Amino acid sequence: xxxxxxxxxxxxxxxxxxxxxxxxxxxxxxxxxxxxxxxxxxxxxxxxxxxxxxxxxxxxxxxxxxxxxxxxxxxxxxxxxxxxxxxxxxxxxxxxxxxxxxxxxxxxxxxxxxxxxxxxxxxxxxxxxxxxxxxxxxxxxxxxxxxxxxxxxxxxxxxxxxxxxxxxxxxxxxxxxxxxxxxxxxxxxxxxxxxxxxxxxxxxxxxxxxxxxxxxxxxxxxxxxxxxxxxxxxxxxxxxxxxxxxxxxxxxxxxxxxxxxxxxxxxxxxxxxxxxxxxxxxxxxxxxxxxxxxxxxxxxxxxx
Amino acid sequence: xxxxxxxxxxxxxxxxxxxxxxxxxxxxxxxxxxxxxxxxxxxxxxxxxxxxxxxxxxxxxxxxxxxxxxxxxxxxxxxxxxxxxxxxxxxxxxxxxxxxxxxxxxxxxxxxxxxxxxxxxxxxxxxxxxxxxxxxxxxxxxxxxxxxxxxxxxxxxxxxxxxxxxxxxxxxxxxxxxxxxxxxxxxxxxxxxxxxxxxxxxxxxxxxxxxxxxxxxxxxxxxxxxxxxxxxxxxxxxxxxxxxxxxxxxxxxxxxxxxxxxxxxxxxxxxxxxxxxxxxxxxxxxxxxxxxxxxxxxxxxxxxxxxxxxxxxxxxxxxxxxxxxxxxxxxxxxxxxxxxxxxxxxxxxxxxxxxxxxxxxx
Numbered sequence: 001x002x003x004x005x006x007x008x009x010x011x012x013x014x015x016x017x018x019x020x021x022x023x024x025x026x027x028x029x030x031x032x033x034x035x036x037x038x039x040x041x042x043x044x045x046x047x048x049x050x051x052x053x054x055x056x057x058x059x060x061x062x063x064x065x066x067x068x069x070x071x072x073x074x075x076x077x078x079x080x081x082x083x084x085x086x087x088x089x090x091x092x093x094x095x096x097x098x099x100x101x102x103x104x105x106x107x108x109x110x111x112x113x114x115x116x117x118x119x120x121x122x123x124x125x126x127x128x129x130x131x132x133x134x135x136x137x138x139x140x141x142x143x144x145x146x147x148x149x150x151x152x153x154x155x156x157x158x159x160x161x162x163x164x165x166x167x168x169x170x171x172x173x174x175x176x177x178x179x180x181x182x183x184x185x186x187x188x189x190x191x192x193x194x195x196x197x198x199x200x201x202x203x204x205x206x207x208x209x210x211x212x213x214x215x216x217x218x219x220x221x222x223x224x225x226x227x228x229x230x231x232x233x234x235x236x237x238x239x240x241x242x243x244x245x246x247x248x249x250x251x252x253x254x255x256x257x258x259x260x261x262x263x264x265x266x267x268x269x270x271x272x273x274x275x276x277x278x279x280x281x282x283x284x285x286x287x288x289x290x291x292x293x294x295x296x297x298x299x300x301x302x303x304x
Numbered sequence: 305x306x307x308x309x310x311x312x313x314x315x316x317x318x319x320x321x322x323x324x325x326x327x328x329x330x331x332x333x334x335x336x337x338x339x340x341x342x343x344x345x346x347x348x349x350x351x352x353x354x355x356x357x358x359x360x361x362x363x364x365x366x367x368x369x370x371x372x373x374x375x376x377x378x379x380x381x382x383x384x385x386x387x388x389x390x391x392x393x394x395x396x397x398x399x400x401x402x403x404x405x406x407x408x409x410x411x412x413x414x415x416x417x418x419x420x421x422x423x424x425x426x427x428x429x430x431x432x433x434x435x436x437x438x439x440x441x442x443x444x445x446x447x448x449x450x451x452x453x454x455x456x457x458x459x460x461x462x463x464x465x466x467x468x469x470x471x472x473x474x475x476x477x478x479x480x481x482x483x484x485x486x487x488x489x490x491x492x493x494x495x496x497x498x499x500x501x502x503x504x505x506x507x508x509x510x511x512x513x514x515x516x517x518x519x520x521x522x523x524x525x526x527x528x529x530x531x532x533x534x535x536x537x538x539x540x541x542x543x544x545x546x547x548x549x550x551x552x553x554x555x556x557x558x559x560x561x562x563x564x565x566x567x568x569x570x571x572x573x574x575x576x577x578x579x580x581x582x583x584x585x586x587x588x589x590x591x592x593x594x595x596x597x598x599x600x601x602x603x604x605x606x607x608x609x610x611x612x613x614x615x616x617x618x619x620x621x622x623x624x625x626x627x628x629x630x631x632x633x634x635x636x637x638x639x640x641x642x643x644x645x646x647x648x649x650x651x652x653x654x655x656x657x658x659x660x661x662x663x664x665x666x
Binding site for chain 1: 306307310311314317318321322502503504506507508509510511512513518
């Protein structure tokens with residue numbers, strides 16, 4: 001069964017087309033990412049899926065229920081972490097979870113949730129004393145109180161340092177192992193590549209590409225980039241003649257080569273170097289990333 | 305039911321854990337009561353400025369004037385009727401005593417000599433003290449002159465019924481009304497505005513719990529808290545200042561709860577109409593403060609000019625104060641206070657309907 005089936009979603013705010021015709025299918029058990037810059041319409045899309053906002057146009061089915069007809073049933077089955085995550089400052093972590101558990105007809109034990117969110121040693125602490133990462137993990141724990149089948153995480157790691165981000169990723173990894181369906185919005189490339197089985201790339205209220213990160217890259221940006229230093233240097237035009245090379249340039253002995261067949265190209269460069277008695281150093285080979293996909297599709301970088 | 309209990313319980317916890325809130329909700333009213341109680345308990349030691357006009361000019365009338373001069377608590381000013389009335393109007397006298405012509409002949413022929421008292425009503429507590437002091441002195445003198453207390457007939461101009469209660473009796477229900485009003489318009493409603501601002505309301509919206517059932521738990525905790533405040537304030541008033549409590553406790557509780565609900569509804573309306581918690585707080589102050597001074601909460605509006613009386617009667621706090629005084633110190637039943645009950649219920653219902661209409665999640 002599809003966890004999410006959305007057709008033709010539109011949400012306009014006056015002249016602003018926040019979401020402008022989005023179709024989305026998410027399989028149960030999938031970790032699905034929505035990647036895009038700020039203002040692309042990710043959050044608005046998520047809020048429509050979560051029953052928080054009604055679309056101006058379009059149909060949404062969540063776990064077999066229509067969002068307009070059966071919001072209550074949907075709310076029992078989904079878990080939501082909103083982007084702004086504030087709770088009751090005067091309550092402790094334990095009490096906050098206890099309170100939210102009472103909102104659902106079925107709920108996981110508090111201790112399970114506290115452990116899952118790695119907040120065991122903070123269970124008795126006031127919410128106001130939590131760090132940014134702990135706060136986000138609490139909001140994830142609260143998204144899981146009803147043992148949901150489908151979980152929405154809206155930019156779960158925005159504003160966190162790399163270590164705190166890694167701990168959130170661990171929690172998402174646990175959810176994937178449990179077979180939960182997870183939908184994550186993010187504007188971090190690494191996050192989408194690390195966590196998501198499939199990614200929808202979103203821009204200006206539309207989804208411009210969907211697929212596994214690997215497929216998106218090989219489909220849109222099959223080229224890899226090779227960089228290296230070479231002394232005393234060779235003619236760039238010789239490199240350009242290597243089969244597969246799309247582009248090559250050099251500056252002060254620093255070379256940058258873009259190629260569709262990276263291994264063959266590198267071998268060729270090294271063997272040319274040997275013939276000419278040149279040293280090839282600081283070799284770096286980088287496959288394209290989703291960032292390059294976004295750049296290719298929109299002409300802009302995600303964070304610009 | 306367990307949900308209601310959880311929400312209620314955690315709301316109580318949150319309130320009690322906010323030290324500042326506990327100060328404003330419990331300690332501040334007690335402090336205010338103490339200050340006002342002490343200020344006005346010492347009125348007996350103030351020397352009353354009394355103008356005396358002797359229109360009889362006889363031996364007996366002179367002796368009355370001299371007797372007044374001998375009273376420790378009274379400072380006597382003598383002058384013509386015109387001068388003294390003017391001084392009274394300007395607030396330089398607490399009261400005026402006019403001995404009518406023919407005083408001596410009336411007294412000597414066994415009739416009552418006539419004396420007129422005019423009391424400065426601008427300050428209700430002092431007016432009461434002035435009136436009762438003058439009457440007391442005159443009564444004693446009458447007794448001395450003829451052995452009969454009725455020898456001097458006192459006529460009081462601008463006569464208005466002086467109720468037999470002390471300032472503390474008047475003040476405790478007033479402070480309670482103040483506490484209930486602020487608890488309603490700026491307590492929980494600010495919390496709601498904050499929850500909205502922080503996105504907590506939206507987080508609750510994506511859970512299956514209806515927002516109403518979340519709010520009911522919070523309202524219940526406010527109501528319980530206002531009963532608690534009432535108990536503490538009344539106990540303090542009775543024990544520390546000898547306030548005389550007359551009335552049915554259930555009726556008092558009923559009135560406290562109704563007042564609390566009514567002002568909570570006003571608070572919800574404020575929270576619904578304002579943009580954020582900051583402006584909600586400012587709006588609550590802007591509405592609460594003038595109401596506090598214009599509704600006769602600390603001082604009776606019986607003696608203020610007509611326009612102010614009219615304004616007072618347009619404010620819901622007036623009815624809360626009047627009703628609380630009714631059930632607490634005049635021993636009125638809820639049936640006696642149907643006007644106050646009706647106004648509070650009406651205002652509450654209207655505000656609640658409007659608050660629901662304008663409610664926003666974000």
